[in-house]
Amino acid sequence: WLPFCTAAGQTTSFSDAMFTATTCVCVTGLVTVTTATHWSQIGKLVILLLIQIGGIGLIALASVIFISLNKKISLKNRRMIQESYNLEQMSGLVKVVRKVVLCVFAAEGIGAISYGIYFIPRVGLVKGAGQAVFTAVSAFCNAGIDMLGEESLAPYVSDPVVNFTTMGLIVMSGLGFVVWWDLWDKIKKVFRGKLSVGRIYRSLRLHSKIVVTMTAILVIGGTVLIFLFDFHNPDSMGGYSTGTKLMASMFQAVTTRTAGFFT
Numbered sequence: 001w002l003p004f005c006t007a008a009g010q011t012t013s014f015s016d017a018m019f020t021a022t023t024c025v026c027v028t029g030l031v032t033v034t035t036a037t038h039w040s041q042i043g044k045l046v047i048l049l050l051i052q053i054g055g056i057g058l059i060a061l062a063s064v065i066f067i068s069l070n071k072k073i074s075l076k077n078r079r080m081i082q083e084s085y086n087l088e089q090m091s092g093l094v095k096v097v098r099k100v101v102l103c104v105f106a107a108e109g110i111g112a113i114s115y116g117i118y119f120i121p122r123v124g125l126v127k128g129a130g131q132a133v134f135t136a137v138s139a140f141c142n143a144g145i146d147m148l149g150e151e152s153l154a155p156y157v158s159d160p161v162v163n164f165t166t167m168g169l170i171v172m173s174g175l176g177f178v179v180w181w182d183l184w185d186k187i188k189k190v191f192r193g194k195l196s197v198g199r200i201y202r203s204l205r206l207h208s209k210i211v212v213t214m215t216a217i218l219v220i221g222g223t224v225l226i227f228l229f230d231f232h233n234p235d236s237m238g239g240y241s242t243g244t245k246l247m248a249s250m251f252q253a254v255t256t257r258t259a260g261f262f263t
Helices: 012-025 041-056 058-068 076-084 093-123 126-142 160-175 178-191 197-203 206-230 242-258
Strands: none
Touching: 012 041, 012 160, 012 197, 041 058, 041 126, 058 076, 058 197, 076 160, 076 197, 076 206, 093 126, 093 178, 093 197, 160 197, 178 197, 206 242
């Protein structure tokens, strides 16, 4: 709500400021003002930090602060961490929290580099890097807020780099860290010759099987249905090539499940 968070020529009501703060921390993506034009650079930085806090999770963030201050995490907080990440045991929770934070920043970093390859040559180093980082964090945290304007990612509907980077970040975040680690453990066993590729799915934990299966059903099923129903629709994607229609259908299936971007 502070004046320096609002762009020149704009005014921010308290309700808009409260709504924006809430939608960022809860990573819902609904906005009452256009993020790209209404907020100043400082305002956008505040929004980015709130999205990041919401994406990492308040429990994990509090744990990171305790760890940084060399404070002991209470038994009650350990149980909260265990339940938050669906862990089977309470031992090694500090290591888990560190892995969560590392995975978050690694995924967002890879996403930012991928976006940067596209944005920087087109809009310049500073603006391109800013857009790349902001979009990567927002996509991975499933916030759906962007600095691109009222059209969101619609101008990039036919660009595979932007589309698949966004979809990849959304899906990876949606799977969850426990599924990541389970899949990675099985992949390592494959490389070590302890597990065949065909047995990866069967060897996953029940939680991972449910998440992977339902994600695949929703994404593939949603893609097919949107592709069929809107193939000839002139108001959506009727004028695009078949490849772009398929990519747009997949993007829509992925983003409507949790994120909020649109092409």
